[in-house]
Amino acid sequence: MNDHAASAHSHGSHGHGHGHGHGDHDHGADEGLRELLDLDAEITRDELAALTARIADLAGDHPVRDIIDIGSGTGTGTFALLRRFPDAVSTVVDTSDDMLSHLTTTARGHGLDARIRPLRADLDAAWPAAPDSADLIWASSSLHHMADPDRVLRDIHATLRPGGVLAVVEMADMPRFLPEDLGFGTPGLEERCHAAMEKTRAEHVPHIRSDWTSRLTAAGFTVDSHRTLDVSIPAPLPPAARRYAAATLGRFRHGLVDTLAPEDRATLDTLLDGDGPLSLRHRADLSLTSSRDVWLLTR
Template sequence: MTEMLDLDAEVAADHLAGLTARVAELAGDRVVRDVVDIGAGTGTGSFALLRRFPDATVTAIDTSAEMLSHLAGSARRHGFDGRVRTRQADLDAGWPETGAADLVWASASMHHMGDPDRVLADIRGVLRPGGLFAMIEMESMPRFLPDDIGIGRPGLENRLNAIADHARAEHLPHVGSDWPSRLTAAGFTILDAHDLVVDVPSPLPAAAVRYAAATFRRFRAGMTDRLPADDLTTLDTLLADDARLLRALPDLTVHSTRAVWIVTPT
């Protein structure tokens, strides 16, 4: 997962920079100094925000000590040492001590909350008047393969994503929630709502190819008991010899869609 998050950040870097530019536009003349990154993972959002807001420091919150350790090491390598503090916390257990915030950022994290409405109330409570909350949720899993891939029958990636979507719906009941209604009910005014579409055509850059390989390795590891033999064989063939055949596919692309809401307390 750490590798996938870092590669996703590299592949979507230009789109993320555009999103932080939109946040800065909506912030206007307000100086953004105190930022909270919920479900910070490997630091994708934290670092993009630190680049965008030179006076800011980020409190990066995650449940995983491993992720936060990786983030702290990356912060030092990126020259952000001293501008990031980490907090290991489960927001379902309560909001940690962060102080007031000018900006809260939550990328692909709100659907993990057991009680997202209570967490939204906590976010509203920590924001200064006129502060911003930027929320991003994955609309669709990244897609890479042409539809004709599959030993014996085409459509391998459709079947992989159907299994992944079923598992997400079973274990993460708030995936695909009516977030605009939840945000409004929590006392926010929606300033911007749009889809962030990542489309990288073939031939892919090296990082995007590694992203595809890491994604399919994760599918292979997690779906052994749920895939038919021919699909397992297809995956094994694509991933053999450091994903040699996957890398050689002429029509390998990246496509993903993320829904974005930028809101402020009403």
């Protein structure tokens, strides 16, 4: 549902939103991240539609014309919101020129480019002067990447018009795809990958497991709802979900190259060998589970 900052390129399998960033990007990593985010959008399309419907209910009779997407990535949230609010324009904020270019190209393909305002900005440095107000602000898996999320939340609160809506999405549990025993390698590979990734993320992204409810209320927001959005697809996975599994596990392999045991790296290589007989492409026992925490708030 959109998610990954500059730090996630090297430290996260899955991070979303580029809202703060530090300017330097690995273009190959950006390409892999774009694929992952686009697949995530495809996988969570129904859940995202239901979420934007709840946002519309919360907005009520207040017109939504100005949207800000914090850490817009490939535009998953923005495109869903623009379809839900046909009179709205979205300012998409990201540190990556590549991501913003990709988003703009995709918007053109959807006929939405006239309703997009790309804004390259590093929110760790300062909140941008424009736009100076918004009816709706969307932050999907971007807040935990901020160096000072409390300051950013205060800036969001000041920018949101009275009665405006803030939607925050943060990953609760990263996606899981594999059975405990793959039939080769040591059982429990995915659990070890997740444990290693959580340790790495905790070291480099200290706000990853923050008490967001407390931070949001301290910034002055009223919590309308806080719920967990679950995604579950049983085996065998359809093609898009299978590609999602390959993209996610590929980022594990890349991000944990110096952390995993040699046997686990070899097992991942076997799974990611597209033509190999033991690869993900040929497995019928892959499933998908993941969950995200969702807050809907008003000023």
